Amino acid sequence: VHPSGDDNPGLHLIEAGFWLYFTNYQTGSITFNDHNYLPFFSIKNIPDMTQEIKPLFAGSFSIGSGTITFKNPKIEGEHYFDKKYKRYIWRNRKVIMKIADSTESTYTNFETFFAGLINKVFCDDFVFKIHLRDLKQDLSKDFVLNKYTLSTYPDLEEGFINEPIIRIWGNKENVVPIPIDWDNRKFKFNDGRSALVQEVKQNGTALIENDHYYVDLQRSIII
Structure with a gap:
């Protein structure tokens, strides 16, 4: 997107949105629904899920807050998340998780539930962490x-x-x-x-x- 006709590149804006896909399924990457899922996290790195059923609303699985930790492996001379951490806009981006009850499940058998919004991120040579925003804070008035x-x-x-x-x-x-x-x-x-x-x-x-x-x-x- 070029919002300016000026030759100064500082007045130009280039922006794009896309998804990154990860899995804990196996040691190598795996393809579901034509997307390549990288094995950079394990189930222990996902916050606890809770379910509430109240008279006012139907219950659903949700993650309101917590931290999800990914591995930051070195691939072809650089760590996977290093440049992404600096260049991507993470704040307030969605985290969506899919879950299945068997390693034999096809992509259509996976259930989708919304996990949360990213509040902040952290990166070093070993891990990449995303902190999920606690949506309940907006109600604590x-x-x-x-x-x-x-x-x-x-x-x-x-x-x-x-x-x-x-x-x-x-x-x-x-x-x-x-x-x-x-x-x-x-x-x-x-x-x-x-x-x-x-x-x-x-x-x-x-x-x-x-x-x-x-x-x-x-x-x-x-x-």
């Missing part, structure tokens, strides 16, 4: 809850003023709603919209929806 105030709920009972409004994620049982308008029997149980209210009880007795109460799911209010 304080969660600020809204509060019940008289300006928003003028008929709020005095004992609930400045109390936090709970925010429900996923399924939640035995939620105690807050009376925001006692005279009109309005009770709030969640900060935001809700998908479903399975059952409402009063003094342990189940009430009948649309006969005894109505649910405003948009505002999470029982009337």
Whole structure:
């Protein structure tokens, strides 16, 4: 790409993107799907994989952080990663791993899962390391809850003023709603919209929806 017509080469930009392929399968290189995989790492150099299954999302194998270490062998007079380490842009590039349960598996039998994004790299005469960014760090911020105030709920009972409004994620049982308008029997149980209210009880007795109460799911209010 030449973004400038000037003869000065410093004003020219040449950029390309491509993949590098590695395997722990055998001592020699191996070809899968027309790509040559170099045997420069072992399974012990891969961070532990974890799986989480929560009500909010479907679980999947993932590597959120850690370090993957490759060998840096000397090939034809120079170490494989030396020039690549200096010249390639590694930061925020994807790492994708494929895994199979047998050495007899064909390429189509390999399962693909996303491993992470490269945060930084290290290279010496023996190893090349890529440090994966911990994606959970982006979520490690304080969660600020809204509060019940008289300006928003003028008929709020005095004992609930400045109390936090709970925010429900996923399924939640035995939620105690807050009376925001006692005279009109309005009770709030969640900060935001809700998908479903399975059952409402009063003094342990189940009430009948649309006969005894109505649910405003948009505002999470029982009337």
